[in-house]
Amino acid sequence: MADQTYSGEFYCVKCKAKREAEGAIEVNAKGTRIAKAKCPVCGTNLTRFLPKAA
Template identity: 75%
Template structure:
């Protein structure tokens, strides 16, 4: 299975601003989908929960 990607808006808690980023979609133990990316400004890890398919 190919890795899914998500391109969209993430909120960076370090910059306290929203940024556009591309990240991979992962499914946690409870089945919740989340996109994980890196802030283009400061390099902090970003997470965004996504709706189920």
């Protein structure tokens, strides 16, 4: 499957706030989908665990 992207809310631990961002979805060895993006405000790497597709 081609790379997927996730667009939505991430929680930035540095800003201590939710940020809208877009990033690539990665799948780890356990099959968990993880979206990775960068905070548009401070540039911190953001990660978000995604629920399995319904």
